[in-house]
Amino acid sequence: MTDKEYFYWLSNLYNIGPKKIDMLLQYFGSAEDIFHASIEALTELKAICRTDSGVRLFSDEDMDGIINNRNRDVVHHRFTKLIEHGIQFITKEDCEYPEKLRHIYTAPYALYVKGRLPDPETKCLAVVGARECSTYGREMAEYLAGAVAKEGIAIISGLARGIDSYAHHGALVAGGKTYGIMGCGIDICYPKENINLYMEMQKEGGIISEYAPGIKPLAGNFPLRNRIISALSDGILVIEAREKSGSLITVDMGLEQGKDIYAVPGRVTDCLSGGCNNLIKMGAKLITSPKDILEEFIPGYMQEAKRTEKEGHIPEGNQKLIYSCLSIEPKHIEEIAILTKLPMDTLMEQLLLLELGGMVKQSTKNYYMRFF
Amino acid sequence: MFSKAYSAAIHGIDGLIVSVEADVSDGLPLFDMVGLLGSEVKEARERVRIALKNSGYQLPAKRITVNLSPADIRKEGTAFDLPVAIAILTAFGYIPEESLSHVLIIGELSLSGTINKVNGVLPIVYSARQQGFLKCIVPKENAREGAVVNGIQTYGVSTLLEVVELLNAVKEFVPEFVDVKQLFHNQDREEDIDFAEVAGQKAAKRAIEIAVCGMHNILMIGPPGSGKTMLAKRIPTIMPELSFEESMEISKIYSIAGLMDQQPLILKRPFRSPHHTITTTALTGGGITPKPGEISLAHLGVLFLDELAEFQKNTIEVLRQPLEDKSINITRLNASYRYPAGFMLVAAMNPCSCGYYPDRNKCNCSINLVKRYLGRISQPLLDRFDICIEALQMNYKELEVQEKQETSEEIRRRVSIAREIQMERYKEQNIYFNSELTPRSIKKYCKLGTKEQSLLEQAFIKMNLSARAYHRILKVARTIADLDQCEQIGTKHISEAICYRSMDQKYWGE
Numbered sequence: 001m002t003d004k005e006y007f008y009w010l011s012n013l014y015n016i017g018p019k020k021i022d023m024l025l026q027y028f029g030s031a032e033d034i035f036h037a038s039i040e041a042l043t044e045l046k047a048i049c050r051t052d053s054g055v056r057l058f059s060d061e062d063m064d065g066i067i068n069n070r071n072r073d074v075v076h077h078r079f080t081k082l083i084e085h086g087i088q089f090i091t092k093e094d095c096e097y098p099e100k101l102r103h104i105y106t107a108p109y110a111l112y113v114k115g116r117l118p119d120p121e122t123k124c125l126a127v128v129g130a131r132e133c134s135t136y137g138r139e140m141a142e143y144l145a146g147a148v149a150k151e152g153i154a155i156i157s158g159l160a161r162g163i164d165s166y167a168h169h170g171a172l173v174a175g176g177k178t179y180g181i182m183g184c185g186i187d188i189c190y191p192k193e194n195i196n197l198y199m200e201m202q203k204e205g206g207i208i209s210e211y212a213p214g215i216k217p218l219a220g221n222f223p224l225r226n227r228i229i230s231a232l233s234d235g236i237l238v239i240e241a242r243e244k245s246g247s248l249i250t251v252d253m254g255l256e257q258g259k260d261i262y263a264v265p266g267r268v269t270d271c272l273s274g275g276c277n278n279l280i281k282m283g284a285k286l287i288t289s290p291k292d293i294l295e296e297f298i299p300g301y302m303q304e305a306k307r308t309e310k311e312g313h314i315p316e317g318n319q320k321l322i323y324s325c326l327s328i329e330p331k332h333i334e335e336i337a338i339l340t341k342l343p344m345d346t347l348m349e350q351l352l353l354l355e356l357g358g359m360v361k362q363s364t365k366n367y368y369m370r371f372f
Numbered sequence: 373m374f375s376k377a378y379s380a381a382i383h384g385i386d387g388l389i390v391s392v393e394a395d396v397s398d399g400l401p402l403f404d405m406v407g408l409l410g411s412e413v414k415e416a417r418e419r420v421r422i423a424l425k426n427s428g429y430q431l432p433a434k435r436i437t438v439n440l441s442p443a444d445i446r447k448e449g450t451a452f453d454l455p456v457a458i459a460i461l462t463a464f465g466y467i468p469e470e471s472l473s474h475v476l477i478i479g480e481l482s483l484s485g486t487i488n489k490v491n492g493v494l495p496i497v498y499s500a501r502q503q504g505f506l507k508c509i510v511p512k513e514n515a516r517e518g519a520v521v522n523g524i525q526t527y528g529v530s531t532l533l534e535v536v537e538l539l540n541a542v543k544e545f546v547p548e549f550v551d552v553k554q555l556f557h558n559q560d561r562e563e564d565i566d567f568a569e570v571a572g573q574k575a576a577k578r579a580i581e582i583a584v585c586g587m588h589n590i591l592m593i594g595p596p597g598s599g600k601t602m603l604a605k606r607i608p609t610i611m612p613e614l615s616f617e618e619s620m621e622i623s624k625i626y627s628i629a630g631l632m633d634q635q636p637l638i639l640k641r642p643f644r645s646p647h648h649t650i651t652t653t654a655l656t657g658g659g660i661t662p663k664p665g666e667i668s669l670a671h672l673g674v675l676f677l678d679e680l681a682e683f684q685k686n687t688i689e690v691l692r693q694p695l696e697d698k699s700i701n702i703t704r705l706n707a708s709y710r711y712p713a714g715f716m717l718v719a720a721m722n723p724c725s726c727g728y729y730p731d732r733n734k735c736n737c738s739i740n741l742v743k744r745y746l747g748r749i750s751q752p753l754l755d756r757f758d759i760c761i762e763a764l765q766m767n768y769k770e771l772e773v774q775e776k777q778e779t780s781e782e783i784r785r786r787v788s789i790a791r792e793i794q795m796e797r798y799k800e801q802n803i804y805f806n807s808e809l810t811p812r813s814i815k816k817y818c819k820l821g822t823k824e825q826s827l828l829e830q831a832f833i834k835m836n837l838s839a840r841a842y843h844r845i846l847k848v849a850r851t852i853a854d855l856d857q858c859e860q861i862g863t864k865h866i867s868e869a870i871c872y873r874s875m876d877q878k879y880w881g882e
Contacts, residue, residue, distance in 0.1 A: 131738065132732065132735075132736055132737070132738055132739070133732070134730075134732035134733075135730065135732075137732075161738065161739060161740075162739075191740070193740070269733070270732075270733055271733055272732055272733070330730070332575075332762060332764045333575050333871065334572065334573065334574060334575045334576075334762075334764040335764065337574050337575065338572070338574075344574055344575055344578045344868070345578075345852070345856075345864050345865075345867075345868050346864070348864075348867050348868045348870075348871040349863060349864045349867035349868065351867075351871075352827075352831060352867040352870060352871070353867075355834065356827075356830050356831065356834055362835075363730070364730050365760075365762065365873075366575075366761075366762055366871060367730065367762075
């Protein structure tokens, strides 16, 4: 068995997490020694190791787990399979292991990676937010992540529904790098509708997980993976979060790890913006354009990020009237009719022309908004 | 002594003439009825015997046999009581036998000898006339219903004795008379509901107007309280008035279902709105004795399915075939019945289970949940909705605006013109409305100019529309052009039709 296989064995023991692994390694020196450790030595370790509050760290089951799972063939077989599937197994002992991650509290002992790990030289921005986001959140996530990624900053998120997906998507469309941290086994695409993103990101970035293949997306895994998201990034951008949102766990962890927090403001009345607005109140940087982020990331970045002005003619007449009624907030055709006082058939014709001209888009059927 | 009276049974939506034969002979005193009878017809024996006694007739102790012919068709219902009683009285010589020829008799007897109303009088009288009968004797309550049929005299009677007097011609009886023309003329134009009462909802109203013009099925999606039901209820008020033939067709179905309510004819467009707990049979019709279901009761009118997503999936899926054929075939062991079902389907539903998507301030449903909610309706059924519109919740300010709203009457006038245009165009074909166009005839009647063609093409690419959507958009565009009284479909019509394009799952919840 190779060293890596011993580490693989060690990181996959039931109920043995980063803390216990650290303790075992301190005592025995290497993973191989743990594999070969005698029952007496393990019993001794059990007796010595106590947490700060004096409770025993290892239980009898933990010890049994170590003793009864020493099957070389099984470990070897599984590890070979891992490699066959193109999954990299990176432990703390490897030099590829991200430095940013190494020093956080309960850093994962091993990482499974499809694609690549973020380049240590590039800066990373974590983008987090609500799963059930509004159109506004979606537009902002795609736009901001895209604009930032274009400048060479990697976008890190959790590959969940909503803001996460849109941020990854925005970065991919802009041709940037993006990395997804999963809360389940690396071979499971969760949620499954993100399969395209999951495949695409393996080429243009990476999928990273601390969970071995086959581990189900359990609710408890997700807050834990947030510590990796925040640790790998240099700043955390929050787009749309309710006042009690899971995204705020990432923020809390980021703050512990000393990261900068950025938040996109929203209307006071929108409950999806409550969390963001609170963050701003508490001192997070208010983000209204990609420039606000880029000037923090790239020293001397002052150049006004050029908003890609939509090409084509400036709308005239009725189209101008309709266009002026629209904003990034989608409006139903009924509301537009009330505002413009145009007859329905004219309005529908002009809206279609605006849409075909690329000035306007439909968020859902017959809800129109300006192209951001 | 043998006698024969005529009565009728309901078969599908038509009357079927049944002869009631009675024979009185010597032997053990017995009253027997044969001829494949349902249990309520068998029970007629007791009703008839006692009603005869209470009407003052003493039946001698003879062997009485009654046969209902054709004997291989199952007889149902209580309408045979009266003809059985009359046939027996004739056999005993109380009524001359020749007075029974060319007379059709129906009615239910009560023990006291009075005659109660029965269902299906209109189709029975109608077939009686076709079969060459001259007189019909029906219960008093049903007389006006039967009198609508021309060329046959309908007498309303309330007791058994009256019938005997009528047949013996001891007294002058006047046939019931209904002035159909007057009836249509006097029609209560004052509807208690009107489109003018709906504030705002311009887009939805316009969509409904177009849908009614071409008899397109329409799906309304919107949050609770946005006025979907209110709009739907007003759809019959903008449909053209019923013609006599249409009224007859509807009245026949209602007569069989027993929903005539003492009116001679149904003069208002049907509006049926079954609750979502309805069973498949209640919707399509059926049962041991097949009866028309909601879809037939909505014939030539509106079938409104509120909360479409809450209906049992298999219940609404059965609508697919009647929507194509405009009729439904109910096949049972005994026979196969065909009921008309040419209705306009109007459905309303919420966009998601909480009802407020895409308003994220109120809706906390995940995109998956939203998709699953719409997914309860199968794509083939969604395909049958040519028009789909989102009703929007009106805020207080818009409700307050005292803008003058169009009345149903004004809308109806436009609809009638557009319908006449369609009628004229399709007079050679076997169809009436744009919604009935087949892909082949679409090519013929929905020709596009180059400008329109290129617009449609661009929209197709931009919006990633399906091939299915293509035909629907063209059909709806044709109707919009008809409403505009334009021979040629223009870009305006195409654009509007695209806005009403039906809901494909991929367009919702992106």
